[in-house]
Amino acid sequence: MGMIELANLTESNAYDSIILDTAPTGHTMKFMQMPYLVKKWTCVLNLMMEKHRYLSKLYVKRYQPDDADAFIEAFIKGAKKIERMLQDKSCEFVPVMLPEILSMKETQRFLSVLKKYKVPAKTIIINRVYPVSDCYFCSTQYSRQAKHIDEIKSSLHGYNLLRMPLCNAEIQGKESLLKFAQAMVNSFHQDNNQGAQNGSLGEFPGDTRLSSLLLKQAGDFPEFPLHKNEPGGMKVFLNGMKRLPALKSSLEFLLFSGKGGVGKTTLACATALSWSNSYPEKRILLFSTDPAHSLSDCLDVVIGGDGLSLHNLSIQEMNAEEEYQNLKHLYSEEIRDFMAAFTKRDASVHIVFEKEILESLIEIAPPGIDEVMAITSIIDYMDKGSFDIFILDTAPTGHFIRFLEMPELTLDWLKFFFNLFLKYKNNVRMPKISAFLVDLSKKIKKLLTLLHDKEKSLFIPIAIPTEMAYEETKDLLEAVKRLKIPIEQGILNMVHPYPEKDVIGAECPICVNRIVYEEKMLCVFKKLFPVDSLCIIHKQEGEIVGIKALQSLGKKLYGDALN
Template sequence: MAPQLSPVSATRSSFPPTWEALHLTLVSGKGGVGKTTLACGLARHWAQQFPQQQLLLLSTDPAHSLGDVLQMPVTAQAQAVPDRPNLQVQALDAKQLLGAFRDRYGAVLELLVERGSFVEGEDLTPVWDLNWPGVDELMGLLEIQRLLNQRVVDRIVVDMAPSGHTLNLFKLMDFLDTILSALELFQEKHRVISRSFTGRYTPDEADTFLHELKQDLAQGRAWLQDPQRTACLVVAIAEPMSLLETQRFVAALATLRIPLGGLLLNRILPLPPLAPSPTAWDTLPWEQRDRLSEQQQLLEQFTTIAPDKPVLTLPLLATEPIGALGLDTLMAQVERLSQVVRVPPPAVQWPDPIPPGLTDFIATGRKLILVGGKGGVGKTTVAAAIGLAMAQRHRDRRIRLISIDPAHSLGDAFGQTLGHEPRPIQLDALAGDAGPLHLSGQEVDAEQVLQQFREDYLWELAEMMSGEQAADSPLQLAYGPEAWKQIVSEALPGIDEMLSLVTVIDLLERGEQDLIILDTAPTGHLLRFLEMPTALSDWLAWIFKLWIKYQDVLGRTDLIGRLRGLRQQVVLTQKKLKDPQHTEFIGVVQAQAAIVTEAQRLTQSLAALGLHQHYLVHNRYTPGQVLTGDSLGDSPGETQRKPLAQDNPFAHLEIVRLPPLPRSVTPLERVQGAAHLLFAEFADSPTQT
């Protein structure tokens, strides 16, 4: 079959003129698609194009890899890129920013909360030292707004976290507006009291703070939502799960009124120069044709996501685009997508399993499996494959897959729709004579989790924090619980993930599920998630201390009793997470320098947290690859590099190799194939069903 052109071949084009005029460029997308690489490449490109401008490349991702890509140290202090002196690079440190925020505003915030509650200033001091959920996103948003409002530089390029957590950051604009409204009520209560005693009111430092904060937040929102100055560039790769997540992400950006600049489609295979004959595609290697066929089919679908926005492509290079030369080489090959070529798929070929595989986790007594790693390495596929393999092996057991990543793709992995409530995954075609498979799945809806938490605890806690128990008090009705209810009506990102973990442990303890597999968020937010039980325990301990001090005034022993029950669940969760007989973490890695470096850091962090890890899944493994100290060379033509030292963080792990899966198959067939390759002893291959 000769190559055919559709109405939609890539023609050479510079970056769109609208991009060149941007003051703020936000680079985001599904994890693992190359967001950091393209953010670094764009910043270097514009620094060269506009030498008279001062540029800042910034990362809000807690597990950033700017230094790995730029091949230079990157810290919380902005520093110039050696060959681009007008470009500075910085990775935000949320704790450092929180400390600076406390130094600047801590006293006045404590004063406002004291005016709106029963607590005294000294009671609030410990709050600053607690682990805040969502502090990464909150401090990131405030710092971006500060840089824009103060015009610190001419142009900012932000390497954002993966799409789900990027949306959480943007949603914090509404959160901050709500907090401001609540603080205004606290201050208005103070004003009313002052007038009732003195007949007049003199504005104080709290009024000045509220006025300035209101202005800053309004200006920051205006910047972020101004299409003349700001745009979010969405990075993707031509794979089905990336397409689906990009569709959802672009729709969410529109809802939040964040301007979309366009799409950047990364790692596109070049079309080979073939003679126009019916057998032309048969001359290509099988894997190249398989990937070309899928990519070209999906490219056309990408053009329909935002028809009025530019779609640019970047090629898959022979070596990883890191360092100055690699990044500049990549940026020189950006092209505008205008046509796609229909490539007929080859006959499906499944690879053979490569021992060793994963173990039978149910037989070894595991109850909870956490699958994690850098975004885009294949966590969801591996989690789905584990669930399917265990369901095939143990048809009398109840197994559940749960996604806690804000940007869910668990349903996409099976080609089925999942929601907040668990539902059976349709596996009738795989049942056979052995009977049905008891595998269910759910994608946790943060808002539903939080709403239940509010109803169980927070609404009553808000009334308690107001310190005003007299229901007939006009002052109480106007300014007391109302302000606190506004506060708890919003929530910092991360609370929902932690509450989901508590629920998971409860399901296992009550015997409702025999095994739960968690598809987790990318590395930085995974670590925050694992730290959340400790954080919630500390917050509850602070509330108990306040209640003990003021219990004669507060009462509410029933609420405190229920909160103590919650803390007991949290303590049990902490214990179960660190029990190697109960919980196992499985890391997933691919053959790229930034990925293996992040996997090393994750392994070290897990050990520090006391979590058990025995396996590391090397996804998309090809024969001859060796774990190396600075890369895992799987790019075409890439040579192997120095093996990791014997004392490397992976030395104690069993490496399980998962070869590349064929692309021209259904989602369920792909999961079934992965299950067979990871558990060859008892998971059927797609060719056996």
């Protein structure tokens, strides 16, 4: 339990401060709920022990606390520690956001979760703020961001808002990091002083200073234009944005996958809109299992529990939590039936404990089962024949991949259940839940078979040209390879536009450094994928939010008409 270790560290005073770097928002929200989950598990364990203690007292006339008691006690203490840690005044959660619409929506939601769990948050970092610039591309970004920063200032009034500039070099290594940290401190003081003086935040503090610092640090200003004489070099490749391959007529299942922030939801939405337009005869389902409701944000529409229909395109956000609640209901029913039959046969003194133990056992379902249920619900639609094409937007977690590797996991869990039951009574049967889990494991196998089928499905990993994204993509591809899922195509998204038609200032340090860095990254990324299968999509000038913007991105990606 990483959380308990963390709580132990804070209480042991081994360190004066502890800095934790957490995962993207959807998962961080789950992390916030950990103390509550731990409490639930503790309850289950406690109930099991309660029975043990009761029986001991009944038959042995005395009960001595043993190792199990010690374990449960430590577990409860741990959960309490975590809760204390998260709600302590010296603990602070610092959301980091971008001055972009999608990030703003996500941060708002995240802040409300923090409030709900009483986790303190005072400072918010607005990262990658463009400096004032002569460069057309950068100045466009600058003005758009400035507008959003104004909106953030009014909607997040009361928080310390720190603006960190976009740097023209990757911040790596001690030197750069120290400079970045110093700029953060300066920005903090500047913001706070100005705020005190005139009641408002200063304009883009620290950014130009930091840019120049980092540029010096990064070495000589690169020669421009880059590789101008290299035949068939990167320039040619980057200049013409390669269109994504047209849809195979046999394709049924398209899966966009990648970590948060790589733009996979945007690409999934643009693809769905483009295809629904090009193939009016096909019934298309676009769905996501992201707990952060990214489809609604991206399309800028409200998608209710029943989904949303736009002509031949249906859109659904699978709620993993709800799927899990369904399983819980089914389980409770089963327990009720089972206990009813049980009490008819013989009234037992242990009955109360058993009912409670059995009912709460569902709380120790294997992690990720909710995600599996949400994703495999696609198989239900396939069996019903409701749609011709399925587009899935997902960030598969390690849990999900483990389920794909071992569809039997759901059944193992069931076996574990039965073993527990057998300790109480011999003829335990739970027909509904058994059928449900057998069905779930069949669906996982079906999904895997579908993913193996090159004609019917396409798994597209999406990444951005950074080293961190490279490592993540490498891990994902390794897992996919173990699962024998073919990869025929990858997407490198948000690649910096290359200077053409005087759009980008040849002197712009931000653009030039970005392009140099990304060229290096591109070479490494290409090696991850089969030859010529990596598509490059440039960072778009404007934000792609809402159906219209997504439709026009779709046109850029796939062309006007497909055949």
